[in-house]
Amino acid sequence: xxxxxxxxxxxxxxxxxxxxxxxxxxxxxxxxxxxxxxxxxxxxxxxxxxxxxxxxxxxxxxxxxxxxxxxxxxxxxxxxxxxxxxxxxxxxxxxxxxxxxxxxxxxxxxxxxxxxxxxxxxxxxxxxxxxxxxxxxxxxxxxxxxxxxxxxxxxxxxxxxxxxxxxxxxxxxxxxxxxxxxxxxxxxxxxxxxxxxxxxxxxxxxxxxxxxxxxxxxxxxxxxxxxxxxxxxxxxxxxxxxxxxxxxxxxxxxxxxxxxxxxx
Amino acid sequence: xxxxxxxxxxxxxxxxxxxxxxxxxxxxxxxxxxxxxxxxxxxxxxxxxxxxxxxxxxxxxxxxxxx
Numbered sequence: 001x002x003x004x005x006x007x008x009x010x011x012x013x014x015x016x017x018x019x020x021x022x023x024x025x026x027x028x029x030x031x032x033x034x035x036x037x038x039x040x041x042x043x044x045x046x047x048x049x050x051x052x053x054x055x056x057x058x059x060x061x062x063x064x065x066x067x068x069x070x071x072x073x074x075x076x077x078x079x080x081x082x083x084x085x086x087x088x089x090x091x092x093x094x095x096x097x098x099x100x101x102x103x104x105x106x107x108x109x110x111x112x113x114x115x116x117x118x119x120x121x122x123x124x125x126x127x128x129x130x131x132x133x134x135x136x137x138x139x140x141x142x143x144x145x146x147x148x149x150x151x152x153x154x155x156x157x158x159x160x161x162x163x164x165x166x167x168x169x170x171x172x173x174x175x176x177x178x179x180x181x182x183x184x185x186x187x188x189x190x191x192x193x194x195x196x197x198x199x200x201x202x203x204x205x206x207x208x209x210x211x212x213x214x215x216x217x218x219x220x221x222x223x224x225x226x227x228x229x230x231x232x233x234x235x236x237x238x239x240x241x242x243x244x245x246x247x248x249x250x251x252x253x254x255x256x257x258x259x260x261x262x263x264x
Numbered sequence: 265x266x267x268x269x270x271x272x273x274x275x276x277x278x279x280x281x282x283x284x285x286x287x288x289x290x291x292x293x294x295x296x297x298x299x300x301x302x303x304x305x306x307x308x309x310x311x312x313x314x315x316x317x318x319x320x321x322x323x324x325x326x327x328x329x330x331x
Contacts, residue, residue: 028330036329051330054269054323055297057289063327064296077331092305093325097298104331213331 010237012209014186015102015134015155017073019046022203023233024075024188026213027051029165030222033061039216040070043226048072049104049211051079052094064098075136077104082117084124091128103128104158105137114164114191118145122152129153138190141175143182150183157183158211160191161202165214167194170201180206196225196232203236204244266320275316282312288324297326 011018025045030036040048048067067074076094081087084107091103107124109117116139128135135154139145146157159179162168169192170176180187189202190211199210210233219225265272268284275284281299282292290297292311299306300323306314316322 026331030329049331050327052298052325053328053330055288055290055326062296063329067327074327076327079331089300089303089305093298093300093323096305096307097296097326106331 010241012186014047014136014209019209020044021046021230021233022209022237023199023229024049024190024209024211025216025226026211027063027067027217028079028213029217031217033063033066035222036217037066037070039222039226040067040072042223042230043216044230046072047075049075049077049213051077052090052097053080073102074098074100075102075104076100077138078106078124080108081106081124082108082120084120084127087120087124088127088131091124091133092131095133101132102134102136105135105154115160116140118142121145122148125149125154126152136188141172141179143175143178146179147182150185154185156186156188156208158188158190161189161198162192164191165218166192167215168192169194169198170205173201173205176202176205176207193229196228199229199232200236200239203233204239206240209233266316266318266322268322269324277318279316280312281306281310281314281316281322284316284322285311285324290324297324299324 011020012022021044023043023045025043025048027048027050076098078087078090081090087107105125107117107121108114125135125137129152136156136158137149137154138158141159149157161170186208188209188211189207193199193212193215202210212229216222216225266275302321
């Protein structure tokens, strides 16, 4: 593997843009903007998502300013949208507000699990791709849906490991593996990450990146967890590229039989 | 009476979007803000000339922690 520079080695290429970090961050759940900024710095993340909500004149501090200062790329999302119509309008507003074509598309179909509404998600994705957006969809762990999203022009797929904020990690590693086989676009595990090992497992399954929000923002020590996640994503990535041994049913001795003493 | 971010709000009959944004402490220069009127995006360049219908529904949005 050749590299033009140490910083570009093994970069994640997403919609033509190179990211040196394979850890993406959500901004939801941090108790303060200051803590969020510190966690972002500790994580090494270069792409951070934000939601679009009504302006609150009483709000203290500017999220946009803090993120600009952190030097990260902003990825607006359609968090909270339940219909394709709302998601499409939200995406257009986000493009207007943040001067970016990139959108993390979320269309929710269930209030308890916040799982995606597949038909609405596909409809919104197709519409937004037609309007020139770079669509990064939050989706289920269904490889067929993942392929459909790619077919309509999404530039990545972001399947959940388990429900948003649940911290249950990857409930169906087999399916994530199937998605890896089904799509060539960047595969980014998104939702349900609870702790560092979940991120490592995601990378070992072949994901190109991991997005985490609550796992970091709601940890008791978000900065420390951000550091852990950074290392975890790197560890999983290296392990994947290193080519692991297969699982075997029985032992395979690591020491050869030849030259063994016989004490009779 | 227009509706601004879900709140019924009185404005002058010839109020523009820019006038309404000022109520929220915003201006044409405010970063990271987008506006929808009656479910359609209104581009920043039009804010100071866009005339509002008397019963317009306006959503003024910005980035918030989430996602």
